[in-house]
Amino acid sequence: MIVDPPTAPKAIEIGHRLARRTGRMHASAIREILKVASRPGMISLAGGLPAPESFPVDIVRQLCDEVLSEDGERVLQYHATEGYGPLREALVPFLAERGVHTSVDDVSIFHGSQNVLDTLAKVLISPGDVIAVESPSYLGALSAFDAYEPNYVMIATDDEGVLPDDLDRVLREHPVKLVYLVPTFQNPTGRTLSPERRVRVAEILREHDALLLEDDPYGMLRYEGTAPLPLHALAPERVVYTSTFSKILAPGLRLGFVVAPRALSRWMVIAKQGVDLHTNTLGQAIAAAYLSGGYLTAHLPKILELYHPRRDAMLQALENHMPDGFVWTRPEGGMFLWVIGPERVDGEALNARCIEHGVAFVPGRFFHADDSGSHTFRLNFTAANRTTMDGAVRLMADAARAMLSASA
Amino acid sequence: MIVDPPTAPKAIEIGHRLARRTGRMHASAIREILKVASRPGMISLAGGLPAPESFPVDIVRQLCDEVLSEDGERVLQYHATEGYGPLREALVPFLAERGVHTSVDDVSIFHGSQNVLDTLAKVLISPGDVIAVESPSYLGALSAFDAYEPNYVMIATDDEGVLPDDLDRVLREHPVKLVYLVPTFQNPTGRTLSPERRVRVAEILREHDALLLEDDPYGMLRYEGTAPLPLHALAPERVVYTSTFSKILAPGLRLGFVVAPRALSRWMVIAKQGVDLHTNTLGQAIAAAYLSGGYLTAHLPKILELYHPRRDAMLQALENHMPDGFVWTRPEGGMFLWVIGPERVDGEALNARCIEHGVAFVPGRFFHADDSGSHTFRLNFTAANRTTMDGAVRLMADAARAMLSASA
Numbered sequence: 001m002i003v004d005p006p007t008a009p010k011a012i013e014i015g016h017r018l019a020r021r022t023g024r025m026h027a028s029a030i031r032e033i034l035k036v037a038s039r040p041g042m043i044s045l046a047g048g049l050p051a052p053e054s055f056p057v058d059i060v061r062q063l064c065d066e067v068l069s070e071d072g073e074r075v076l077q078y079h080a081t082e083g084y085g086p087l088r089e090a091l092v093p094f095l096a097e098r099g100v101h102t103s104v105d106d107v108s109i110f111h112g113s114q115n116v117l118d119t120l121a122k123v124l125i126s127p128g129d130v131i132a133v134e135s136p137s138y139l140g141a142l143s144a145f146d147a148y149e150p151n152y153v154m155i156a157t158d159d160e161g162v163l164p165d166d167l168d169r170v171l172r173e174h175p176v177k178l179v180y181l182v183p184t185f186q187n188p189t190g191r192t193l194s195p196e197r198r199v200r201v202a203e204i205l206r207e208h209d210a211l212l213l214e215d216d217p218y219g220m221l222r223y224e225g226t227a228p229l230p231l232h233a234l235a236p237e238r239v240v241y242t243s244t245f246s247k248i249l250a251p252g253l254r255l256g257f258v259v260a261p262r263a264l265s266r267w268m269v270i271a272k273q274g275v276d277l278h279t280n281t282l283g284q285a286i287a288a289a290y291l292s293g294g295y296l297t298a299h300l301p302k303i304l305e306l307y308h309p310r311r312d313a314m315l316q317a318l319e320n321h322m323p324d325g326f327v328w329t330r331p332e333g334g335m336f337l338w339v340i341g342p343e344r345v346d347g348e349a350l351n352a353r354c355i356e357h358g359v360a361f362v363p364g365r366f367f368h369a370d371d372s373g374s375h376t377f378r379l380n381f382t383a384a385n386r387t388t389m390d391g392a393v394r395l396m397a398d399a400a401r402a403m404l405s406a407s408a
Numbered sequence: 409m410i411v412d413p414p415t416a417p418k419a420i421e422i423g424h425r426l427a428r429r430t431g432r433m434h435a436s437a438i439r440e441i442l443k444v445a446s447r448p449g450m451i452s453l454a455g456g457l458p459a460p461e462s463f464p465v466d467i468v469r470q471l472c473d474e475v476l477s478e479d480g481e482r483v484l485q486y487h488a489t490e491g492y493g494p495l496r497e498a499l500v501p502f503l504a505e506r507g508v509h510t511s512v513d514d515v516s517i518f519h520g521s522q523n524v525l526d527t528l529a530k531v532l533i534s535p536g537d538v539i540a541v542e543s544p545s546y547l548g549a550l551s552a553f554d555a556y557e558p559n560y561v562m563i564a565t566d567d568e569g570v571l572p573d574d575l576d577r578v579l580r581e582h583p584v585k586l587v588y589l590v591p592t593f594q595n596p597t598g599r600t601l602s603p604e605r606r607v608r609v610a611e612i613l614r615e616h617d618a619l620l621l622e623d624d625p626y627g628m629l630r631y632e633g634t635a636p637l638p639l640h641a642l643a644p645e646r647v648v649y650t651s652t653f654s655k656i657l658a659p660g661l662r663l664g665f666v667v668a669p670r671a672l673s674r675w676m677v678i679a680k681q682g683v684d685l686h687t688n689t690l691g692q693a694i695a696a697a698y699l700s701g702g703y704l705t706a707h708l709p710k711i712l713e714l715y716h717p718r719r720d721a722m723l724q725a726l727e728n729h730m731p732d733g734f735v736w737t738r739p740e741g742g743m744f745l746w747v748i749g750p751e752r753v754d755g756e757a758l759n760a761r762c763i764e765h766g767v768a769f770v771p772g773r774f775f776h777a778d779d780s781g782s783h784t785f786r787l788n789f790t791a792a793n794r795t796t797m798d799g800a801v802r803l804m805a806d807a808a809r810a811m812l813s814a815s816a
Contacts, residue, residue, distance in 0.1 A: 009645040014671035017585060017619060019534040025678050049486055057480030064472040072465035076658035078457055111519050115684040122555065126427040143682040177425060211425060237417040250484035252689030263422035270433050274551040276523040280688050281660030
């Protein structure tokens, strides 16, 4: 057979071939900022990555070798969509310690908790369905949900998380399919929903026969204080609980898990079968061994010892340097805190000025679906060390002062 | 805080909360058969799993250790959605050898090729949009597409794959958004689209300004004969090419890749960001080392040496045992062949009878979106060894003969 390969065929038009939902998709708004922030020499308070020095590299190496030596053919083979048996089994007591009581049949493994957010929206949300989110909210969740063309309604928040009265109002006024919250060490604010409000939120969910997605990636990164009960413990029949190994083991393994009402988790598993058949088996086997071999128990304190002083250093630097008129959250854990400045300090303008001096953060406006929050910003305190962080915050403070005196 | 945990709260209703698309989802139709087929003592010709003894367990162990030792913090960290740089780079020459000419920027990594099928449908298919598929077709693709509520039109096939004239008719009569083909060693039939037809298919695509998804999971499992050019080589501007590491390395790593027109692959990457952020980094690093270290080149012949005699044994057993009136495909590679029996031998009834005697296959009806194919069946020839396979085929033949004489 002789074929004349077509020489440089003209690119075809794609625009008119796209699905309607694709119009709702967009590259993450903060992607450009993160790109700038990752330039050599830049001090980034912008990212949301765990510190690489927190990864138990040697433990993963050892566990990889073990699971491949002992069970190589199984961990390299296709597996059931629900997840790898030993991991699901190990998660039951792990979750129970944290107040999430479930059984092996009701916990499923996904390719990161992002994959849980996507799959839950996929089985629940038709175009125009309403999702209630706290304001500000986690951007990655909105980007998962957006593909299913929902409408959003905002629930007002303060320093203790969502306002129960406003949740009640939202559920009364709108036909809400799903409430989405990050109740502990929220991204972007670092805020935690208070224990009293959790009880009230569970009651309100019952009163309105509502369904809630509790996204808990940061709960185990607690540096002080006592963990409140997860919402799942207070209303297990109407709370879908998801968390991840990304902050306590390694995000590159892409391992998340979900506990959901039985009927719903069955649909999620069926949907996942179409999406990717199942989550990578090798990673699941490593995570199973990490939990059941006691490695998490041994390693987690090291992660906390790394992050705790960084959070303290960030709080101290803000205290030392920031001009009057700026306030910030004091999270007991997690990776972020939230700064609110005077209204005349625009977060994007301040960030642009800081970038010129080699420091980047994320302006808060990006986390508000309604474009509010222009004078807020998110700071990550886990990536940089104490000294670097102090210099970065001082630089931000100087830039803010300059903006304030220019506008005075 | 004292909380009365709700005692056994009543399960909430899920049905009315589901999205419209969820009505199109269903557990894989052959799941029950595969469950029966995996019972202890059962000889399964039903599965589609690679033989576990084909996995390069020791190589994976070694590469795992290497990538974690040399670059542990990077392979455990979050990564760009497009894929791990070294893997994308290694895929460019690998693909070029197979006739798929591309650049690093145009190849992206997904969580198995199933994840490619899902993501492409997600960005292209609005409810009611038309996908043209060959009949019979790969079930997993239909289950990925179904969630986006397409309508299907069938393209007729014979022993050389799709009939170009029928493809031409389908594209003329229907507003087809996407043509989906497995042109080489197709699942379920084992058929390969002939070189002449490939040229004609490319021309027809151009004549109708159509877009085609070329799914090529089995192309490298060739036991004899010469590989035809991929469709991508003949119309690169309108063919999305996808393949996988599942058959040449290990399916448990969930690694697929796609080469697509630039504008389309950008949308796929944006969609994937919402679905799971990126594919697991550790698996990608292992695959990169597997390709660039020459391990695939060394290991692939071993896989072929394992499967080739099994295919021969299956063909010989069919020749020896099957009664008159049965015909079957003689694939030069892949994992499956396709048997067509006399119309009065119902594939499901025959399978039920065989299962009683400890042998299972998959009735062909399941691969037909229009419920035809009642007297066809798919046999896998890579999982069982020669002796076992001969016994299994003889048993099938006896059962078929009994059915034929009962209906005579």
